[in-house]
Amino acid sequence: MRQKVLIIIAILCFQMPLSGSAQDVGSARQIYDQAEKEYQIGRLEQATQLLKSNLKYFNGNLKQNAYRLLSLCYLAQDSIALAESYTSLLIQENPYYTSVQDPVRFEDMISRLKTGRSTTVTTASSQAEKISEAPVPVTIITSEMIEMLGYNKNLNQILAAYIPGVSEVASANLDNIAMHGAYTASQENILIMENGHRLNARSTNLGRTDYAINTQKIDHIEVLRGPASSLYGNVALTAVVNIITKDGTSVNGLTAQYGYGSLNTHKADFQAGTHFMNCDVFAWASLYSSDGEDRYLSPELDQSLDIYRIAGVPSSYGGYAHINKYAEKPSYDVGVNIKLNDFSLMFSSKSGKKTQQYSVLSHLYDYDTYRWFDGQKPGYCVDENHADLSYSKKLGNFSLNASVYGDWYDINDYSAASDFMEYEEFNDDGTPAKDEQGNPIKITYIGAYQIYDWKEMTIGASLRGDYNYTLGKMKGNLLAGMQYEYFSLYDTYGMVGVNFDDIMLFFSEKNNTIKTGRENNISFFVQDKHYFTPKLILNAGTRFDSKYRANGVRINAFSPRVAFIYTSSRALSMKLSYSRSFVDAPYFYRLNMDNTYKGSIDLKPEYLNAVQFNVMGDILLKNLTYDVNLFYNRFSDIIYSIPSAGLEDDKYRNSGKLETIGAECALHYNGKRLKANFTASHTRILSAKDYPVKGHHIYSVPDFISNVQLMYDVLGKNNQHLWLTSNVKFGSKFYIQSPDPTLEDTKYSDNTVIDLGARYQFGKHMSLQLDCENIFDKKTYISGATLIIMPWYNPGRTLLASIKYTL
Structure with missing residues (x-):
């Protein structure tokens, strides 16, 4: 509707x-x-x-x-x-x-x-400024760069391809990425925004990067590589991704694109835009579905890798791992942006459900055998709606921005546990229970599953003003603002079933599920950007966040930032910055009574102190740009899942600290017919406490990551183009920690994947495109964001053909 x-x-x-x-x-x-x-x-x-x-x-x-x-x-x-x-x-x-x-x-x-470099960004300092003057390293991903990767790529793959320091990591829930090697069970450390509006859920901090975000509506993406809590507060721990959509003026008509490919994959996009009088309107809609790849694992491989067999809990062997499966309920993104004079109105509705590759207990499972529930089979489904009304006014040297907004989420976590599992029963005193013959009593479960569903709502408002000032021969900009949010998790229930279809237990928020509750957050922030000279700039600011948690405890956090910037010319810009950021412990962990996700009610926020030195500019040819960054990160109070936690223990805890150093670089060439991108990053551990590391390596994350993209126009005519594209991604070896200290860790290497594509455009109205991912059909692995010994698989070779028409 x-x-x-x-x-x-x-x-x-x-x-x-x-x-x-x-x-x-x-x-x-x-x-x-x-x-x-x-x-x-x-x-x-x-x-x-x-x-x-x-x-x-x-x-x-x-x-x-x-x-x-x-x-x-x-x-x-x-x-x-x-x-x-x-x-x-x-x-x-x-x-x-x-x-x-x-x-x-x-x-x-x-x-x-x-040369592919936007002259201005708005995300870094909450105002338009040159990239060379931004206080932290910034990467701009243009719509042309998105097209270079192919029509079938989602936001997760786009960020991993173009942002140095970002790597894809597997998650039991949705698509996930790590920045500088730091990750959580789902994407909870990177703030995802759309035109400055937060998309991360408040209950889980989870920010979507899958097919629930329409990539064809994107004009460009501004990515802050590093902490940004001084402006954005909670969740902006390691990076900020701000999706800037197109507007009615740039679209000025109708655009439709449809693609069909391997594994019964369907992808469709629609855009409409116009500008009349003082009103600009842009509307979009997208749809994605895929049966995914069901990869068979032999009984021998399944037994050798089964974590629960090692722990003494046998399960069924042999079966399928479900890779990139978006079935039953298609992912969609529908929305509209309207700008009238000084007012802007945004509304969007998104939905996405991805099937877990393995069961919640890291077992293979028969996806088709499990019951239907609420129109779907096992998977993690999020329905979300966003609305934002903002007002902006410039009065001489003073600018004012005010907004009111709302976010509504309905989250359903339907997880298969195991097709078959067997447990020993214990007495109240902890001793093994035995039958009359003295044999251990065992409990067998067939087709076990669990479902959790909860709804949340957030209403908020923000007010921000900035003033351009002059002090003698110096100038600057002073920005100050405040933000208030009211959050409510107002409905929740869960159930446990067996025999693939039967409901064994049903429970509400009062017993064995996440509790309902309300939380309030108020924030104040200030920033000064001061030009000592046109070439020497100081950008300093801080933010104070105060949250009143649902259990009556108040949590306060300060997030300072200071950056010294020197920009001598277009060919050179240097910046040295220090930032402190935080992400509050998710409500979902703090107020969950289920043993699968239970965390202490007093979980502390996670913190990051970071120092970065960045150099960027042009090199040799004016069409070639470079960006080099050195970083030091010190994480503290990281929330981590403890696999050995008992049934009565907290599974999620603040685990300690992690110190890393590293380097990252990016090169970008933009010629008339040839365009190329190269990114590389290396991260090294200095020290760690209660965090999954092996020597100088973080478990599950490659130390070195690189990506190369090439695009060449074979024809090079004004109204006729044939673009040939390629994308090569490489990750060094990484380790998966063994749950049994007597066994060696599992090492995965040779994870190079090559994608190829072609796009033929004739005239201004029609184009045809063919994209092939993993052209050599290599069996490669993706690092996992949860502690299991089962390998997470990348998809095999897939094809997608599409047609695009613009009116």
Whole structure:
């Protein structure tokens, strides 16, 4: 129903009359000439209004000129982000455009965008600024870079390909990534945002990176590589990912794409956008489903790797591991962004369910045999809705931003336990129970499963203001703000079943499941960006978060940051920064009474103190850019799952500390026909306490990771292109810890995977694409974010063919 409503809204937007619209080519030229005159005499608002209201009627060189003039108007008003957006549209319209007799700032913007580097980011300091002036290392992933990887990639794969220091790790729940080797059972340490709106759930801190996020709606992604709690507070522990969507002006029509491939995979995307008068509307919808790969493991392999056999608990042997299975309930992402004058309204609805590769007890299991529940079979399903209304106003040197927002989640964790398992029964005193003949009494479970379902809601508001000041020959910007959130987990239940279908136990929040409750959080933050000289900058700030937990305890956290930045020219920028960040212990662990997920009610937040030294700029050729970063991380109070915990013990605890150092680099080349990216990172352990490490290695994570992407246009014509693409990812050996100290750890190596693709574009309306992942069909392994000895598998060779049409 929501999809139909959004499509109707988009169609109505295209039918609305345009004030003062051009009726033919002649009148379009007259309107452009009038806008040019308004710009020349300094009537910038009148010029932009004339152009934006009639963009739909400009074509060819006239459209390029309109984009150029809009960019110049916004540049004259120091609205850098808007100027850059129209410059990007100009380059998109004509990739070979050369600026002549334009302001130096505009020529510099053209040059930077052609090399694939956005001149500004908004995520690092909550305001538009050059990447070279951002207080932490920043990576920009453009829509073109996303297309380079192929139509079938999700956000998790995109981040792992382009962000140095990021590696994919397996999770029993959803797709997961690690930054600088630090990971949790699910993606709980990296803040995921969409246009500045948080997407991480509050009960689990889990931020989705799977197919529930439409990647075709993305204009670009801003990634802060390092702590960012000084601005964003909770969850921004190791990185921040801010997805910036397209707008109605850039889409200016309808775009549809559909793909079908191996394993009965379906992927579809739809976008609609327009701009009329002072209103910009962008709507999107996406759908993804796949039967996934069911990989057979022989009884011998299953027995040799079964953790519970080692622990004395036998289970069934032989069967299937379920890889990349998104079945029964397709993943979708539907939403709309509306901008009217100083107001912005966003609404989105997302859903995704991924089948666990193994059961919750790390066993192979027969997926098809288990019962249907709420329209699905085993898997971790999250339905989420987001709404945000914001207001922005610039008054001279002062800018104000206010927003109110809400997030609603319905989370269902349906886990198969085991097709067959056998336990010894114990007496109340802990001694083994025996029958009359003195034989141990054993309990057998067939087709055991468990289901947990809970709903949560968050309502919040934020207010932020910043002021541009001048002190003698120095200048700066002072930013301050506050944020309030009310969280409620208001409904929960669970059940345990056997025989694949029978319900054995049903329980509410009062017995053996997560408790309902409410929590409040209020935050204050301040930041000063001070220019001692145009080349020497100090960016310092701090944030204070105070959370009133559901058990009546108040948790406070300070998150300071200071960065010294030196930027001598476009060819060189250096920054040295210190940051402290935190992530509060998830509600799901603190107030869970089930032994599978139980943690202490007094779990402390996790903290990270980090020092980074970053150098970036151009090298040799102006189309070649580099980014080198050295980092030191000290984690404390890390929450970790204890495999040996007894039934009455807390399974999740604050485990101690972890100190790491490392280096990461990125190279990016953007030529007319050849585009290339290279990233590499290395992490080394200095010390660790109560954390899964082996010497200088973190268990389950490669020390060295690298990625290479190439894209070449074979034809290189204005309206006809044949792009050939390749993606190579490599991870060094990694270890999986054995649960039995008498056995050796398992080592996995040779995990190089090669993807190839081709995209043929003819005209401006139609393109065809073919993507092949793991072209050599290698059996490779992915590091696991949970302590099991079973290997997590990457998918084998898959193909996806797609067609795209733009109107």
